Amino acid sequence: MAKKTVCLLALTLSEWLNWVAAGRLRLNNRIVQIDSQKELEGFAAVMYHAPDNSFFDDGAYILAELKPDWSVYQEVLESFGAASVMWLGLESVKEFIPVSERGALLLKGDAHRARVALGQPKYENAWNAWRNNETRSRADQRGKLFVRTLGLKEPKLNSIPSDVLPFLLGDKKLPNADKAVKLGSTRALAWAKAFSVFGILVGEEEKVKQAKDFGLSEIIKKLLADYSMNCPIIYKSSYLCVADNLSLVIKEKKGINVSVSLLVVVFHYLGIIFAEKEVSLKALLEDLEALGENNDSALASNAAYLIGRNMSDIQVTTLFYDVFSDVFLFLDSKSLSIYNNISNYSKKNRNKMPEHEHCNTKDKFQQERSNTKNKLIHEQSNAENKLIHEQSDTGHNNQQEPTNAENQSQQEQSNAENQSHQEHSNAENKSLQEQSNIENKSQYEQYDAENKLIHEQSDTGHNNQQEPTNTEKNHQHEQSDVKEEFPLKTQAPNSFGLAKRETTMGKDKPEKRSKSKT
Amino acid sequence: MRWWVDFNVLSEKQKWALSNIRNQFQSSHWIQGFAGTGKSLVLLHLMEQMSIANPNSTVCFITYTNALTALVASTPLVEKAKNRFVIQTHTKFLGDRKKFDFVFLDEVQDIGVDDLTKIKNLSGKLYIAGDPDQKIYDNDLKANDIINLLNPQISELNEVFRLTPRLCKVAQSILPEARLVAGLYARTNANATIHLMHANSVDTECAWVWKEAIARARPGDPSVILFPHHDNIYDFAYCVSRFLAKLTPPRPRMLRNRRDYTLFNAHFKNQDVPLVYLGSGFGSLTDSDYKPIVYFMTYHSAKGLDFKSVFIPFLNDDAVIVRPANLLKNPGLDRRLLFVAVTRSRENLFISYSGSKCHYLLSNLPNDAVVKAEIGGTNLVSGNVDDNDEEEFF
Numbered sequence: 001m002a003k004k005t006v007c008l009l010a011l012t013l014s015e016w017l018n019w020v021a022a023g024r025l026r027l028n029n030r031i032v033q034i035d036s037q038k039e040l041e042g043f044a045a046v047m048y049h050a051p052d053n054s055f056f057d058d059g060a061y062i063l064a065e066l067k068p069d070w071s072v073y074q075e076v077l078e079s080f081g082a083a084s085v086m087w088l089g090l091e092s093v094k095e096f097i098p099v100s101e102r103g104a105l106l107l108k109g110d111a112h113r114a115r116v117a118l119g120q121p122k123y124e125n126a127w128n129a130w131r132n133n134e135t136r137s138r139a140d141q142r143g144k145l146f147v148r149t150l151g152l153k154e155p156k157l158n159s160i161p162s163d164v165l166p167f168l169l170g171d172k173k174l175p176n177a178d179k180a181v182k183l184g185s186t187r188a189l190a191w192a193k194a195f196s197v198f199g200i201l202v203g204e205e206e207k208v209k210q211a212k213d214f215g216l217s218e219i220i221k222k223l224l225a226d227y228s229m230n231c232p233i234i235y236k237s238s239y240l241c242v243a244d245n246l247s248l249v250i251k252e253k254k255g256i257n258v259s260v261s262l263l264v265v266v267f268h269y270l271g272i273i274f275a276e277k278e279v280s281l282k283a284l285l286e287d288l289e290a291l292g293e294n295n296d297s298a299l300a301s302n303a304a305y306l307i308g309r310n311m312s313d314i315q316v317t318t319l320f321y322d323v324f325s326d327v328f329l330f331l332d333s334k335s336l337s338i339y340n341n342i343s344n345y346s347k348k349n350r351n352k353m354p355e356h357e358h359c360n361t362k363d364k365f366q367q368e369r370s371n372t373k374n375k376l377i378h379e380q381s382n383a384e385n386k387l388i389h390e391q392s393d394t395g396h397n398n399q400q401e402p403t404n405a406e407n408q409s410q411q412e413q414s415n416a417e418n419q420s421h422q423e424h425s426n427a428e429n430k431s432l433q434e435q436s437n438i439e440n441k442s443q444y445e446q447y448d449a450e451n452k453l454i455h456e457q458s459d460t461g462h463n464n465q466q467e468p469t470n471t472e473k474n475h476q477h478e479q480s481d482v483k484e485e486f487p488l489k490t491q492a493p494n495s496f497g498l499a500k501r502e503t504t505m506g507k508d509k510p511e512k513r514s515k516s517k518t
Numbered sequence: 519m520r521w522w523v524d525f526n527v528l529s530e531k532q533k534w535a536l537s538n539i540r541n542q543f544q545s546s547h548w549i550q551g552f553a554g555t556g557k558s559l560v561l562l563h564l565m566e567q568m569s570i571a572n573p574n575s576t577v578c579f580i581t582y583t584n585a586l587t588a589l590v591a592s593t594p595l596v597e598k599a600k601n602r603f604v605i606q607t608h609t610k611f612l613g614d615r616k617k618f619d620f621v622f623l624d625e626v627q628d629i630g631v632d633d634l635t636k637i638k639n640l641s642g643k644l645y646i647a648g649d650p651d652q653k654i655y656d657n658d659l660k661a662n663d664i665i666n667l668l669n670p671q672i673s674e675l676n677e678v679f680r681l682t683p684r685l686c687k688v689a690q691s692i693l694p695e696a697r698l699v700a701g702l703y704a705r706t707n708a709n710a711t712i713h714l715m716h717a718n719s720v721d722t723e724c725a726w727v728w729k730e731a732i733a734r735a736r737p738g739d740p741s742v743i744l745f746p747h748h749d750n751i752y753d754f755a756y757c758v759s760r761f762l763a764k765l766t767p768p769r770p771r772m773l774r775n776r777r778d779y780t781l782f783n784a785h786f787k788n789q790d791v792p793l794v795y796l797g798s799g800f801g802s803l804t805d806s807d808y809k810p811i812v813y814f815m816t817y818h819s820a821k822g823l824d825f826k827s828v829f830i831p832f833l834n835d836d837a838v839i840v841r842p843a844n845l846l847k848n849p850g851l852d853r854r855l856l857f858v859a860v861t862r863s864r865e866n867l868f869i870s871y872s873g874s875k876c877h878y879l880l881s882n883l884p885n886d887a888v889v890k891a892e893i894g895g896t897n898l899v900s901g902n903v904d905d906n907d908e909e910e911f912f
Binding site: 017 | 676
């Protein structure tokens with residue numbers, strides 16, 4: 001079959017409408033030539049070059065398929081010293097293609113007003129694949145960020161048996177879940193779901209026996225009229241021993257470790273999130289604390305990850321910025337500090353943790369940035385997709401296959417760029433750290449010793465995964481010992497939601513955390 | 519505040535509409551779109567942005583119903599700048615005759631031509647939201663009147679964020695001209711169900727609807743039962759009282775052109791029945807924040823609000839949604855009213871009737887979106903108090 005290539009450009013809604021209105025569009029390295037035989041990878045490359053507007057909605061993007069000789073209609077902005085920046089005339093477009101049928105419906109009105117005839121959404125499968133992949137990846141990122149915010153260890157999902165995990169990830173629905181109308185938004189729901197998973201694992205007969213022995217029906221009936229969703233679900237729960245006993249039964253019958261407490265915690269908070277209610281942070285921290293007391297240290301991390309991946313971006317990042325506000329120098333300190341309890345919880349966890357398991361923010365960022373960049377370059381190279389602005393600049397036919405030399409050069413350039421970025425970033429961090437050391441000395445002294453040590457390691461280029469020395473370990477213990485008791489119980493319940501950042505921030509002792517951010 | 523979303527959560531299209539409107543020089547702008555497309559939301563964000571850009575200006579947001587005024591006033595945006603914005607009904611606005619630099623008028627289709635002219639004269643810049651296809655009041659305003667009077671720049675929103683695909687299908691079967699595109703992230707829970715329930719008698723229907731509504735009500739997530747007329751509200755409340763063996767409720771009396779529900783609401787409160795009439799300034803949405811409540815509302819007063827579980831009873835084939843004289847004057851008004859009623863649901867919708875046939879507007883309900891069931895039959899879906907769903911679940 002003949003190989004067919006097309007040049008695609010993904011536009012945001014406003015870019016598209018502006019382009020049609022103004023006749024030309026300013027853009028930079030975004031046109032991607034894709035091969036019809038590798039449509040999925042090619043389409044992903046097109047989307048990865050589109051502006052990140054955080055929307056995976058069908059109406060948020062539109063594709064422009066360009067004419068083969070599209071470069072005729074470009075005007076390079078060399079005068080600005082940026083040969084890669086160009087104006088692209090509207091004449092270069094062969095057709096505008098909605099990403100899906102639904103996108104076509106959403107954009108129909110705008111297209112009509114702009115007198116644009118939309119093409120058929122022929123990339124719908126590729127769009128759905130890309131969107132699903134991005135949605136999953138963002139959920140994973142949120143979960144990990146939440147774990148890091150709480151100062152917990154990396155989650156270990158492989159410690160959760162494969163026949164349980166899909167229920168927690170939402171990939172599989174519990175049987176008869178739609179019949180539990182009365183359980184919705186009550187404290188009974190999480191326990192009922194956990195008992196349901198227990199039933200699936202041990203079988204019907206055993207479930208009936210254990211239900212009778214442990215009075216599972218009675219537990220559910222007692223909790224049915226309990227709407228206090230802002231209280232911890234297992235912390236100080238009288239049913240905790242039931243959960244532990246059920247875990248033992250599973251271990252005995254199936255030979256696997258399943259924490260029923262973890263199931264209850266995760267199902268409880270997911271229930272709140274799916275009901276679009278606000279999660280009580282205080283309650284969540286107490287439940288995680290209770291899980292953390294268990295011998296299995298991954299329980300709290302896993303629960304936090306599974307809950308965090310279902311929270312909204314803004315919920316997770318708000319907490320993250322607040323806990324690591326020393327890294328985000330641009331943030332207005334007065335608008336932060338609503339989550340002192342989470343900061344304390346996070347610090348406490350980080351103090352407890354051995355240093356090599358510590359999720360230091362700056363180093364983590366750099367490492368992840370570097371990994372992501374390398375991954376993207378690798379993927380792009382594999383897919384044989386190529387940014388074709390270079391070809392068009394030199395007047396080459398834009399449908400030519402990239403040569404190996406070109407690929408290699410691109411790879412080398414990216415690696416060099418990556419390295420340079422890394423060096424620059426280190427230097428920048430060092431400079432910021434020095435500045436911060438001078439300006440915020442008193443504040444910085446209060447910061448935990450472990451964090452300080454890692455900052456120093458990062459600045460001097462040391463591997464931050466080194467084991468701490470005994471003296472350092474002792475120092476950490478001392479630090480944690482002198483810290484005041486976990487303060488959650490004495491503070492007012494804190495909950496958070498979409499609007500919370502706007503409505504509640506700044507109400508809560510901003511001076512305490514304020515520091516110079518010049 | 520459930521329907522409120524922050525700016526960064528608005529869709530690309532809503533954001534585009536906002537920036538487009540901000541950059542226009544026309545003295546008026548019209549945001550069109552069906553129920554649930556976020557017109558009011560965009561209008562509110564626009565109000566905030568225009569107010570920030572013009573700090574010394576006077577700003578007023580006008581709604582058509584008291585319930586909506588309360589809802590708008592409780593949004594974080596308005597709450598944090600209470601003194602900055604005036605939120606009021608159009609009747610109050612016209613009564614005060616105070617001029618504002620920026621006026622934001624929601625549900626424009628329910629305002630008459632004369633009133634719209636007066637509002638225009640009291641506005642420096644006028645931003646309106648609404649759709650003539652959704653008109654549910656008997657007035658003379660048509661789309662062309664708005665265009666002739668205001669010559670507005672138009673933005674159209676067509677993505678219905680709160681409706682599931684099934685709800686969209688049902689709404690479209692009632693009002694075929696509605697151009698709806700179901701929201702991508704609309705709730706798709708297993709519980710998101712649409713049921714057409716048939717009962718043998720009115721009493722059975724009332725009892726079932728009440729039990730189901732109360733079983734589904736939660737603190738912060740009240741159930742609502744919608745009625746076309748005030749008389750239906752009383753009839754239903756009477757049946758509920760009988761079913762619960764409570765005292766007969768007092769009939770709301772007419773007081774200055776509207777029914778006074780003060781005694782009615784007080785009666786149920788005293789009887790410990792979580793039933794509240796909401797509308798025309800009676801009852802409050804905040805009543806349900808901390809306890810499960812079932813609201814009774816008319817189709818009219820429910821406009822602009824949405825609920826997790828919505829019940830629409832009494833839709834027999836002889837049900838009068840709009841009085842024949844009004845229907846003659848406003849053909850299709852019953853269709854639009856029922857459309858408003860069904861689109862109040864963001865998750866569960868229960869339509870019921872007790873006659874031999876259901877209302878003619880329900881004759882084209884899509885079979886793949888609606889479960890038809892008999893009240894008292896074996897295929898009942900309910901979370902009613904007598905069954906053991908919770909045990910069956912685990």
